[in-house]
Amino acid sequence: MAPTAAHSCRLVVSLLISAAVLRPGLGLYTVNSVYGDTIVMPCRLEVPQTLMFGKWKYEKPDGSPVFIAFRSSTRKNVQYDEVPEYKDRLSLSENYTLSISHARISDEKRFVCMLVTEDNVFEAPTVVKVFKQPSKPEIVNKAQFLETEQLKKLGDCVSKDSYPDVNITWYRNGRTLEPSEGVITTLQRQVDPATQLSTVTSSLVYKTTKNDIKIPFTCSVIYYGPSGQRTIHSDQAFFDIYYPTEKVTIQVLPPKNAIKEGDNITLKCLGNGNPPPEEFLFYLPGQPEGIRSSNTYVLTDVRRNATGDYKCSLTDEKSMIASTTITVHYLDLSLNPSGEVTKQIGDALPVSCTISSSRNATVVWLKDNTKLRSRPSFSSLQYQDAGNYVCETNLQEVEGLKKRESLTLIVEGKPQIKMTKKTDPNGLSKTITCHVEGFPKPAVQWTITGSGSVINQTEESPYINGRYYSKIIISPEENVTLTCTAENQLERTVNSLNVSAISIPEQDEADDISDENKEKVNDQAKLIVGIVVGLLLAALVAGVVYWLYMKKSKTASKHVNKDLGNMEENKKLEENNHKTEA
Helix, strand or coil: CCCCHHHHHHHHHHHHHCHHHHCCCCCCCEEEEECCCCEEECCCCCCCCCCCEEEEEEECCCCCEEEEEEEECCCCCEEECCCHHHCCCEEECCCCCEEECCCCHHHCCEEEEEEECCCCEEEEEEEEEEEECCCCCEEECCCCCEECCCEEEEEEEEEEEEECCCEEEEEECCEECCCECCEEEEEEEEECCCCCCEEEEEEEEEECCHHHCCCCEEEEEEEEECCEEEEEECCCECCCEEECCCCEEEEEECCHHHCECCCCEEEEEEECCECCCCCEEEECCCCCCCEEECCEEEECCCCHHHCEEEEEEECCCCCCEEEEEECCECEEEEEECCEEEEEECCCCECCEEEEEECCCCEEEEEECCEECCCCCCECCCCHHHCEEEEEEEECCCCCCCEEEEEEEEEEEEEEEEEEEEEECCCCCCEEEEEEEEEECCCEEEEEECCCCCEECCCEECCCECCEEEEEEEECCCCCEEEEEEEECCCCEEEEEEEECCCCCCCCCCCCCCCHHHHHHHHHHHHHHHHHHHHHHHHHHHHHHHHHHHHHHHHHHHHHHHHHHHHHHHHHHHHHHHHHHHC
16 A cells, blocks of 8 residues: 555655664765855765655754755756755755855855655765965064164064964064064964954064164965965065164265365264264364264364364264364465566566475466476566566365466666668668667657757567667768667667768678577577587597507517517527537
C-alpha cells in the first residue's frame, strides 16, 4: 500500500534531521574566495536516479542548521529561504552548484550540499574561506624631528581593510628593526563591525643617532591570500635628525686675502649641529668680552688697525670656539714733490716716490702716459724734462688696491739766441736762421739794423722741447746787419748778424744739430768708440800670444844646440881612443 503525502513529508523531514547519522557523506572540502568576488561551491555528489530534491544549508556556531536554497528534481524550480544576509546573493544551478555573490567575511562558514531520495539523504560539506588583501601600508603621524640618544615615537604604520589579520614589520635602510633597547613597537587592531575587516596599526618608538641622517625607514605587511603569503611595503620615510653642535667654524667674506682698507667685512660663524645655532659670541682683536649676535657680524669701512685674530663661540658653550686671522691690506704713496712744479733750466730736482704697504708693491713711472724704464732723476733740468709725471703702484694680490700721484714739471728759461747764415747754391739768395731756446715760448722779431725796418716774411719751425727757429731768405745788394729779438715773460734777448751783399762770397755758418740728430750722432760716436776699443783689445791679445810663442821657440832652440854640441864632443873622444889603441 503506497504511503500518503503527509506520511512522505514526515519521512523527508525525519531523514533531513537524522541524515548526518544515517549517511556520514564526504570529507571536508575548502573553497577559497576573495572578498567581494563570487563564491562557487560545487555539490561534489553524484545525483541519484531517485532524487527528489536538493538543498543547501550552513551550520551556525552552535551546530544548528540554516537552510538557504532548495531545488526540485522534477519541477526544476528553485526556492531560496528567507535568510536576510543572503537575500539576492544566491544562485543554485541544475547540478546543484551553489554560488554566493559579493563574498563577505561573514560567509566564512561550513556549508552542506544535501541530495534527498525517498529513503536516503546524501551530504557533502564545504568550508568557505574569505580573504581580503590589505591596503598598501602607510607611515602616518610622523615625528617632525628626532633627537639623538632619545627615545621618541617615529610614527605609525597603518594597514587597512585586511582579513585575516596581518603582521607589520619595520625596516631601517632595508634591514628589519628587531625589538631592542632602542626599538619599541606596539600593535593595535580594529575591526569594522559592518565589514569585519581589520585595520592594523604598529607604532615605533626609536632611539636615533647621527647615522640615521638621510636614512630611509619603511614598514611592510605580511598577509595570506588564496595564492599564499605576500608582502606589501610602504613608501620610504625620512626624518630630520636633531643633534647638538660639536664644532664651530668661522668664515670671512670676502675672502681673507683680498681685504683692503675701506672694505666691509662679514664674519660668519657656523655650528655643525642640527638645527644650527642661531646666536653666537664674536670676539674682536683686543676685546676680551664677546659681542652677542646672529650667525653674522659686519665690520664696515675697516682700517689697517683692524688686522688681527677674530673668534666666535656658542653663547652657552664658550669653550667651543673658532678663530681666524684677518689682514687688512693697505697701500700708501707719497710723491715729493707733487702737483705743479716750476723750475729753471739747469736746476737740480730730486724726486722721490715713497711706498708703504702691507705687501711688496710694484711701482711704475709714467711720463705723458708713456711708461718709463726707471725712476726720473734730474741733476740738470732741460726743456725736454718738462711734462706730466705719474708714480703708480698697486698690490697684485689685492684687486682694486691701487694708488697714483702726479707731478707736472715746468722747466722755464730765458731766451737764448744763435744766428746762422747760408748762401743758396745758385748764389741768388741767402738764408738767415735765428735759433731760439726758452720757456715760455719766446716771440721772435726780425729787424734791419740802421733802418729799423721789421721783416714779417719769416718761416718758423715747430716748438719742441723749448726750441724752435725762425728764418728769412734775402738777396741783399749791399752789406746789411740783421737783428733777431727773442722775448718771453722772463727776459728780452737780442742778437745781430752781419750779412754781406749777394755779390760778395762769404763762409756759411752751419745750423745747430737738433736734439734728435744729436742723439743719433752720440749713438754713432759710441758705436765707433766701441769698435775701436774692441780692435785695440784684439791687437793687444794677439801681441801677447805672439810674444809667448817666440819666447818658447828660443828656449827650444837653445836646448837643441846644446844637445848637438854634446854629440860632437862624444864623437871626437871616440876617435882619440881608437888612435891610442892603434
